[in-house]
Amino acid sequence: MKALHFGAGNIGKGFIGNLLRKTGYEVCFVDVNQEMIDRINRRNSYSVELLDENHTVETIFSVSALNSIIQEKRVIEAIVSADIITTSVGVANLSKISKVLAKGLLERIAQNEKKIDVIANENAINASSTLKKEVEKIVSSKELAQINSLVGFPNSAIDRLALSKKGTEGDIALVEPFFEWVINKSEMVNFDLPLISGATYVEDLRPYIERKLYIVNMGHATTAYLAFLLGEPTIQKALRNQNVERIVRSAMVEASQYIIRTYRSDSEKMTEFIEKTLKRFKNSNISDDILRVGRSPIRKLSYEERLVKPARELFKLGLPVENLAASIAAGYLFDSPEDEESITLQGYIRSNGIDKAISHFSSIENVKLKVMIKKYYDKMKNGHIVNC
Incomplete structure (x- = not known):
């Protein structure tokens, strides 16, 4: 063959x-x-x-x-x-x-x-x-x-x-x-x-695609953006910080509700999947560069992508999205001079402000959700990750 x-x-x-x-x-x-x-x-x-x-x-x-x-x-x-x-x-x-x-x-x-x-x-x-x-x-x-x-x-x-x-x-x-x-x-x-x-x-691929995108990829990107703010070079080192692990896990738990409600997934199996994924992220035999994981932030902050879709869908249902909002905020603070999308993103924010940036790149117009994201953006910009 x-x-x-x-x-x-x-x-x-x-x-x-x-x-x-x-x-x-x-x-x-x-x-x-x-x-x-x-x-x-x-x-x-x-x-x-x-x-x-x-x-x-x-x-x-x-x-x-x-x-x-x-x-x-x-x-x-x-x-x-x-x-x-x-x-x-x-x-x-x-x-x-x-x-x-x-x-x-x-x-x-x-x-x-x-x-x-x-x-x-x-x-x-x-x-x-x-x-x-x-x-x-x-x-x-x-x-x-x-x-x-x-x-x-x-x-x-x-x-x-x-x-x-x-x-x-x-x-x-x-x-x-x-x-x-x-x-x-x-x-x-x-x-x-x-x-x-x-x-x-x-027979139906979508539950697997969305589980990976909105839980695995979302959690990976969130870790990278928080790591960047803390000056940590790798995913593994960042997750040694209990506050980072707490935010990442909580964001994954929040996002899992989208999968559970959309595809009637088993909640216990989803919890097991999250813990298994975090164990993968923390594998000490891997040195996972956060600039590689966090690259292309404009794409990752877009309307249907890993950080934004679960947050906006769950917010419409009145479900918790605090940690997902913090993840989005961290993405908007990713400032890598080696990444073209990051350069474009930060230039837009400097010229137009974070409020317009959220509308422009993430197409989020819900005022309450934007206020939540901006709240965490301001906190993180001032170094207060632990309070998220």
Whole structure:
């Protein structure tokens, strides 16, 4: 069995490619980093380090790599012969791979009628649907009908911290022991392949996507923004502060009410999930840079995103959102000179004030909720995190 995976980064090598190999696939990565491509092809393998107590190192064999820019013909040939196609390139880069993907799928259809699923594993809601829309922009209506008849774009939700470190053979992917890969079975077209080892198949993906976004990602971002205000360099060091842990846990508990009420989730299981997530965040074998976690604050403070949606939805129901409001306030204080969105955000606040910034970036117009956020913004700006 052959798998073609776009993106030889930390998630690609440490998570998706790893599980595909464990399932029995020969994995071919497609990337633009020629140094990385040459390294994989030279060894036909790569190393992954598990961030457990023993820092277990695993070697992943039977892998190869292609350059999508200078080896387009071979990438197309690989699409034709693949049994499954996956991605982890970042949602902003899906448009960049859509052209070669479209060419490859059309060539595949011309040569055989074997169905195939294309799964985009990005940190975004319905990334596979986004990739499909990018393909639709390129092909004709007739070609699209052909693709739709034989190609599925099942959406997925992924969750695994993946970092990297320099080794003698280049970057080594570092991954936490926990992982979750949830695939929407109802959107698949090829059921002749074995289930991917470690993946979960469901009929409705949304509860898993929103649980990750509004609890895991929200809690992670909240920790980063509080850490920034305290001058802590990593998520792990920040959570040693009892006040930070209290606010983060409380914000996650508040946000969990959105999941519980929307999807009728079990409250006890949700509590267990929150504690499990906090344990992941506090893993002492990980050094999780808060500037990396907190980057792109404008996106993370937007209307449908991790910090804002649970707060505004729960506020409308009259449920507690004090800690979520504090999380939003902390996000508006994230001031990293290395982050373009942070520079834009802080410049807007200096020119227009926090009240207009909340309206502009988060589209929050509820006066009472804005007052609550501004209250915590002023407290935190003056260093009073402990009183939140």
